[in-house]
Amino acid sequence: MPSFQAGYAPNLGVFLKSLKTQQLESSIENLISLLKRRQIKNSRPCAIATAHLLLRVVAKFRWTDIGKLLERIREVGQRLIEAQPREMVVGNIIRRVLGMIRDEAKEDRNEDVSDSASNSQIGSPQRQHSDLGVAKAAAPPPTFSPLRFASTDASELAETSEDDVFGGRPQTGHRPPLLTSHTSFAVLNGVPVQQSMFNLLSATPSPLATPPGTSSPHGKSAVNAASLAHKIATTSKDLKAEVISGIEEIIDELDQVDDQIAAYAQEHIHSNEVILTHSSSLSVQKFLLKAADKRKFTVIVAESYPNDHEAVHAAVTGKSKANIEGADEMSTEMFVKPLSSAGITVILITDASIFAIMSRVNKVILATHAVIANGGLIASAGARIIAKAAKVHRTPVIVVSGVYKLSPEYPFEFESLIEYGDPGAIVGYQDGALVDNLEVDNPVYDYVPPDLVDLYITNLGAHAPSYLYRIVADHYKIEDINFHNPELQF
Template sequence: MERQLETFILHLKRKTVAGSYQVSRATAEVLRHYISKEKWQNAQGLIEQIKAVGKRLIDAQPLEFCIGNIIRRVLFIIREEYLTMMKSNTNSDSASGAKQHTLLTYEDPEDIDYSESFPRLKASIIDGINELIDELEGLHRNVAEQAIEHIHANETIMTLGCSKTVEEFLKEAGRKRKFGVICVETAPSLEGHKTALSLSKAGIDTTLITDSAVFAMMSRVNKVIIGTHAVMANGGLVAQSGTHTLAVAAKYHSVPIVVCTGLYKLCPLYAYDQDTFNSFGSPGEYLKFEEAEYLESNVHSYNPTFDYIPPELVNLFITNIGGHNPSYIYRLLQEYYDPRDIFEDEQQ
C-alpha cells in the first residue's frame, strides 16, 4: 500500500495525473484501496490514518484543491457511516430491552466517540466511496441534462478555456437548440482552440476570438458559461487565467455568468485576492528568450496560472445536483463536509 501511495504522489508531482476530474477519481480509488487493505480497529483510528495520508497527497500538489475535497468527503462518509451504525445499534439495544441511550447524545458532533468497533463498518464505508466514484463518473451527464433549461434558441454564448463539463453542457443543448458560441482562445495555452474545434464538429455555430477581443464582443453575448478549477467557500472561483477579465466585461455589459461544475470542486477555503491561491508559469510561453534580452532591467514578466473571481461577479452555479446561487454555497459545504476535517495547513 505504501508503494502505491508513493507512486501516486510521484504522479501528482510530475503531473502525469492531471486535471481535476482525473485527480479526484484517482484519489478516491487510492483511498478506497487503502481503507480495504490497511488494518484499523475503529473509525477514530481510520480518520487519523486518512488525515495523515491526505496531508501527504495535498502537500504533493497543494493547488489541486480537489485532492483535499475528496479526502474531506471520504472523512465525512466515515463519520456518517459510523453514526448510522451507532444509531442502528442503539435502536436494536432499546428494542431488546437493554440499557437505553438517547439519540440526543449524538446530536452534537463534538460529543461523538468514534472508538467503538462495528464489524460491518468497513463494508459500509467502501460502499459510500463507491457511490462517490459513481457520482464522479456521472457528473458530466447530470450537469448536461440541465442544459435545455438554461440555453434558449438563437442565443449567443461566450466561453473560455477547455472544460469537459462545459463542452458536454453545450453539446447537449446543441442537440435540441440552435445557438452560437464564441470561444476565447485563452492564450498562451490556446485551450480555447480545442473547445472551438470540438463544438464545431458537433454542429454548433462556433466563433474563435482572441483574449483582447472579449470586451468588444461582449455586447453581442446573451450568456457567459464557464468552468472552474475550484469553487471557494464564499462562492468565489479560482479559475483559469483570463477568466477575471471575462467576468468583469460581462458585469459591465450586464451579461449573466453561469458556472458549470461538479460538487467535487467545492472547497471550504477562502481566497481573497489574486495571489492567495496562485502559481506562476514560465514567461517563455508568451515571451521569447531572444526578445527578453532586449527588455530593460526593471521590466517584470508574469504568467499566472489562475484568476480569482469574487462571488459578486457570478450569477449561477449549475452542479450535478441542480442550480444554486453563490450565496447558497455555504449551505452545500455544511451538507458535504465536516468542519473538523479542514486541514490547518491549507488555511495558512
C-alpha cells in the same frame, strides 16, 4: 473503472493502473510526486487519483477502530495536500471521505440504539433508494445526504452492498464506538440479504426491494442459518465495506458529474442565443452539447492563450487531445465531439476581443478550477476579465462546476491560490535577449469574486453564489475542514 491505454508518460491512466500492482506506500509516494511534477493536474484527474488512492488506503488498512482509520486518511491527505496545495479538489475528496466515514460510524452506533425502535422504517427508504438507483436518478431524494449518490452499479461494485447507508434515520445519542452492524444488506451468492433478525421477521418483501435481474422477490426470505452465522462472523468488516463503497460512490459521482450538470442545460440555453465561453472544459462542452440536442445557438470561444489555447483549438477543431503532449485529462475520458459538429456555430476569438464582442453575447458560461465557499471561483487566467466585462455589459455569468470542486476552505489571501505558469509560453528562448531583460508573468488561474457570478450550475442544480456555503455545509464536516493544519481548527 474506465480502461486506459498503456503509456510511458506518467499520467492519470498509468497511475491508476499501477495502483493495482504497487505497494500502497509507494503508490502514495507516486501520487505525491505526480502531483508535485504536475503530471496529474486539473481538478478532475486529481480528484479521481485521490479517490482511487483512498480506496486502496481503506482496503489495505488493518481494521482496528474508526479513529485510527480517520487518522490514517488525515495523514495521507495531509501529505497529498502539501504536495500540491493549489489542487484544492484533493482536499475536498479527502474531506468527503472523512465525513463519510464519520457518518458510517455514527450510523453504526445509532443502529444499536434505534434498531428496535426504527426497524420498521428502515426498509422503506432503502428500497426506495435502490429503486431510484436502478432508474438512474439524477439526484437523491431530499431526505438523503447529498454526500452519496445513487448509482446504477453500486451494488455490483461493492463486495457487500450497503444500501442502508442511505437511510435518513435520526442520529441521536452518543455512545462509544461499537463496530457491530446488524442492519445491512449483504450480497451472498449474488442475492441481497437483509441481515437484521427483526427485518427477517417483519419484512414482507415487495417486488421493488430487489434490483431486477439479481434475484426473485422471494430471494430475501431464503436466508438460511448458515449464511447468517457467516455474516455475523464477518460483521466487523461491514463498516469497512461500507466505507469502500462510499468511496466508490464518490468515484462514480466523478464519472457522472458532467452528465448530471448537462441535464440542466436546456433550462438555461435557448434558441438563437449567443454564448461566450472560455478555455476548454469537458463540463462546459457536455453542457453545450446537451443543449444543442434541442436548440440552435452560437458559441463564442475565447482561446485562453497561452496556457490552454492548444486544448481549446483541439476542442473546437475536434482533434483528439491525446495528440497533444501533456493533456492527460482526455486519456481517461471518452472523445467528445466538437460543438461545431453538433450544428452549433462556433466562433473562436482571442482573449483580447472579449470586450468588443460582449455587447452581442447573451450569456457567459465559465468553467472552474475550484469554487470557494464564499461563492468566488478559481478559473483559468482571463476568467476574471471576462466576468467583469460581462458585468459591465449586464450579461449574466453562469458557472458550471461539479460539487466536488466546491471547497470549504475560505482563503483570505486570494493571491496565494494563484499558480504561475511557464513564462516560456509567453517569451520563448527564440526571443534571445528578451529572456534576460524582461520579467515575464504568466498566471495560470484567476480569482473571480462572487459578485461577478450570477448563477452556479452544479450536479445538484442551480444555485445563487450566496447559497454555496450551504452546500459546503452539506458536504463536509466542520471538524474536517482544516484537518491538514489543525492549528486553524476552530
